[in-house]
Amino acid sequence: MSKILCVYFSRTGKTEALIQDIARELGCEAVKLEDGVDRSGLGGWLRSGMQAMARKVPEVKKPETALPLSEYDLVILGTPVWAGRCSAPVRSFLLQYGEELRSVAYVITRGSDNHYEQVFDQMDLYVPHPRKRAVSIRCGTVGSSFWRDEFLAGIRDGREDG
Numbered sequence: 385m386s387k388i389l390c391v392y393f394s395r396t397g398k399t400e401a402l403i404q405d406i407a408r409e410l411g412c413e414a415v416k417l418e419d420g421v422d423r424s425g426l427g428g429w430l431r432s433g434m435q436a437m438a439r440k441v442p443e444v445k446k447p448e449t450a451l452p453l454s455e456y457d458l459v460i461l462g463t464p465v466w467a468g469r470c471s472a473p474v475r476s477f478l479l480q481y482g483e484e485l486r487s488v489a490y491v492i493t494r495g496s497d498n499h500y501e502q503v504f505d506q507m508d509l510y511v512p513h514p515r516k517r518a519v520s521i522r523c524g525t526v527g528s529s530f531w532r533d534e535f536l537a538g539i540r541d542g543r544e545d546g
């Protein structure tokens with residue numbers, strides 16, 4: 385059975401719910417990133433948007449995981465889209481630890497109809513190998529469970545057993 389880890393950030397819980405769902409389906413760990421920045425309310429919204437636009441990278445704590453990051457066969461990264469980019473905490477994680485990740489897949493959540501596929505390319509800049517899979521989901525819409533299931537099927541198909 386391959387070793388999979390989910391790492392995510394979520395400000396208002398949508399990415400968190402989706403990633404927890406994916407982790408439950410795959411039977412794998414899911415860890416949330418913490419950067420100690422107050423992202424609550426209007427001030428937090430503005431701060432988050434400005435950090436994403438400026439590509440600011442506040443330091444994130446290394447998440448506690450069962451194995452060292454380099455020992456996972458696949459790390460699934462979950463992030464909300466902020467100002468057309470990946471969230472600042474996920475960018476920070478990628479900058480700090482991206483080189484340790486052997487294989488990655490991305491789950492991005494968004495509030496609009498735009499799919500923001502350029503965010504996948506931005507995230508690929510921080511890892512040694514381009515993503516294996518990626519999905520962009522607008523949580524709560526009719527198609528969201530279809531796209532989640534398609535992503536899961538792709539992960540399961542690519543999984544090496546034994």
Ligand SMILES: Cc1cc2nc3c(=O)[nH]c(=O)nc-3n(C[C@H](O)[C@H](O)[C@H](O)COP(=O)(O)O)c2cc1C
Binds near residue numbers: 398463
């Ligand atoms: C600062 C900020 C900027 C955002 N920018 C975008 C955006 O450019 N495009 C978009 O579709 N949604 C945008 N959103 C909406 C979030 O991506 C969307 O609601 C996401 O699912 C929230 O995930 P979360 O609940 O895990 O934080 C933005 C949200 C925030 C807080």
